[in-house]
Amino acid sequence: MAMSTNSDREAKARQLMAEADKKLTSFNGLFGNLLGKPSNAVEEAIDLYIKAGNQFKMCQKWDLGAKVFTTAARLQSRTGERHESATSYVLAANCFRKYEPYEAIGCLTKVIEIYEELGRLAICAKHHTTVAEIYETHLHDTDTAVKHYQSAADCYRAEHSLASANKCLLFVANSAALSGQYQRAIDTYEEVAKHCIESSLLKYSAHNHFMRAALCHICIDLLNGELAIKRYEDLFPAFSDSREYKLVNTLIGKLDDNDIIGYTAAIKAYDSISRMDPWFVSILLTIKNKYNTDSDPDMK
Template identity: 30%
Template sequence: MGKSEAQTLLEKADKKANSSGGWFSSSTTKYEEAGDMYQQAGNAFKIDKLFKEAGDAFAREAECREKCKEVNEAANAWWNASKAYKRGYPDLAVQALSQTITALTRAGRFRQAADREKEIAQIHLQETNDLRKACESFERAADWYAQEDATATANACFKDAADLHADLEEYAIAIERYEQVADHSLTSNLTKYSVKDYWLKAGLCALALDVVTAKRNMGKYASQDVTFPSTREAKFINALVEACETGDVEAFTGAVVEFDQVTKLDNWKTNMLLKIKRGIQTESIL
């Protein structure tokens, strides 16, 4: 069986990249031409569904672009490499995205760098299950979005980071992040409606710490928005606080069931409530 078109293109690209060049061609021209060939090879490998080989070819293209000081083209090539690697090679995808980010930040394209950092967070979350790294990437992306005045996207990333801090049982940091997003959301009529959910999440994190913190924070939220105490979310947290104070597991369960009948609890909230409930049960044994 003969060589595939992709393999032939790759060999031509290698030959061009490693050639000494001629009298009339500069090394820049050599790498530009090799880069174009690597790009063609990468696309051909993708057609053949050979994603690791495609990613490798795009990565070599990126290196050629860097040698020609073509920063934007290098960023694009690294991104193409990451998209190929995403098909089964998450660690390589993260490496390629990190290279993309380096090129983008050099070019001052922080909004795009934030987009790529967010992609890294999602790979860590969905593929490698590394919550710590996912959390760090969401926070980095959020900072860059905030710098570029993409406030809504920044807040979405800070919220995702807060969820992960809570999963990692870093409740104080999670509360800080939820409150930060809630403060931003209070400033606009379009986002004001979502504040009660951020405060509900912050309230659950506070309860996972201790009742005193939860009560103090609920008072703070009520002073920030006078309508909050009348919401179902605030009443729910207050009922949980009371149950925790008295060590009443039945009252706690009753409050959860009642809230869930109207507003379905998602997995994150359910997990938090189970942790808090276990805390009450442990204390009642002691």
């Protein structure tokens, strides 16, 4: 049996779409009077559109796939099939993501609205995260991505999914710090760290969150940093034995002595054991520039 080619799939999809259009045409007054339970013709048309969309997906005709899935979603919405409508909007969004991210966001926004009304907040959170990823990756709009990560975190917390909420909040905190919103970053890191302390599985990740919060404090004021790590010790005594605490404490001492060479050496020593990600590099350079006006080409 010969395998179907993309041209075969596209031809089949177009035929299915034509059959669906014909069924709708035969249903008089569809778009003006769709109320209550759908007729068999409408149900059959929806099924045909979805089958057509799947064929369009297989041959990578993303624009046509998006068109028929969106049509199916609208029909399902008008006939009260809300779950089914949300599913079709997600399928449409997946197609739109291939070539038109704003349209994908529009579809996912409808999905979020449906599930909010149904009280399915964990699903809302999942789609807020997807929207955030589109803004972050495709549209390079970090500010809007942050808003959706925050919304996702709020939804996850409402469903008591704290681990998932924390992942979203860490993006919010990291972005806030890099944009100079240090107090917002501090508040968010501390919130996540406190959640972690309460979990036997997550408590040691609190070291990293407290470290990030302390560095943000230092970006504001050195004394803020000193007071913060003392407070973090009181909240989580194990923090004082961590490499993260020891590094922050050392950096505060070096900055207090205006010893930028020692500051740089302490960072390099830490980095040789625990590789720092770009966030740390950026924040540590910000701190170095704040407390020292001399150039230090070795600080990389």
